[in-house]
Amino acid sequence: MEIVKQAHRVGNMVSTAYVLVDDKTGVTIIDTGPGHFGRKILEYLKTIGRSPADVSRIILTHRHFDHIGGAAELRSATRAKVYAHPLDAPQITGAEPMQWPKGAIGAAMKVMGPILFPFAPCPVDEYLADGMEIDLGSLGVLQTTLTPGHTIGHCSFYLPSRNMLIAGDALNNASGTPSVPMDAVNDDTHMAHETVLVIAQKFSGAETLVFGHGAPIIGSGAQALQKSAALSTAALQKTKSK
Ligand SMILES: [Zn+2]
Numbered sequence: 716m717e718i719v720k721q722a723h724r725v726g727n728m729v730s731t732a733y734v735l736v737d738d739k740t741g742v743t744i745i746d747t748g749p750g751h752f753g754r755k756i757l758e759y760l761k762t763i764g765r766s767p768a769d770v771s772r773i774i775l776t777h778r779h780f781d782h783i784g785g786a787a788e789l790r791s792a793t794r795a796k797v798y799a800h801p802l803d804a805p806q807i808t809g810a811e812p813m814q815w816p817k818g819a820i821g822a823a824m825k826v827m828g829p830i831l832f833p834f835a836p837c838p839v840d841e842y843l844a845d846g847m848e849i850d851l852g853s854l855g856v857l858q859t860t861l862t863p864g865h866t867i868g869h870c871s872f873y874l875p876s877r878n879m880l881i882a883g884d885a886l887n888n889a890s891g892t893p894s895v896p897m898d899a900v901n902d903d904t905h906m907a908h909e910t911v912l913v914i915a916q917k918f919s920g921a922e923t924l925v926f927g928h929g930a931p932i933i934g935s936g937a938q939a940l941q942k943s944a945a946l947s948t949a950a951l952q953k954t955k956s957k
């Protein structure tokens with residue numbers, strides 16, 4: 716589905732990818748879902764008249780299995796370059812083992828995860844960095860912001876031409892209010908809350924917000940970010956008073 720002009724969302728309940736389309740610089744895919752979700756992305760591209768050869772970049776917001784599963788398959792189908800932050804890259808390339816959530820959820824996922832969501836290691840061709848701008852031709856630049864906490868190398872992306880923030884898992888909108896994901900899936904929940912405050916300030920005028928999980932917010936992004944900041948402020952105060 717096209718969210719704003721030339722920016723599409725491919726998703727279901729579990730996984731989401733974003734497809735940014737420019738005729739000159741090619742198609743940019745942000746996140747690739749789990750397992751064989753890459754095939755779904757390729758099928759979607761067909762419906763908008765694009766072929767694998769049109770894809771020039773695959774950008775990964777972070778290293779979790781539900782965002783990078785399709786990366787290796789897509790990279791070989793498209794010959795696109797894969798971008799990720801160096802702090803998250805070792806688990807994408809297979810240099811370090813995949814890290815599953817903490818606690819009971821993690822113990823179950825460690826067993827079931829690789830069966831349900833097979834994951835092939837994927838080379839990282841370009842390193843993302845805070846402040847890095849990627850030229851998307853008619854879509855203008857895509858600005859990279861390091862948004863650590865959910866994972867230490869998590870990046871979110873802002874597209875000024877569409878006033879759209881691609882939050883990844885820095886914010887989860889499954890509940891209808893964008894907020895920090897549950898503690899079991901975060902590297903550092905305290906840091907994730909601090910990052911939300913930075914996001915809410917830096918992108919206070921954003922109209923459209925899209926997420927790794929949950930429905931997009933179109934038009935009322937600024938108000939939603941205020942709510943997110945209030946939730947994170949309350950959470951930080953709670954940990955302080957403990
Ligand atoms: Zn994640």
Ligand SMILES: [Zn+2]
Binds near residue numbers: 779782927928
């Ligand atoms: Zn996720």
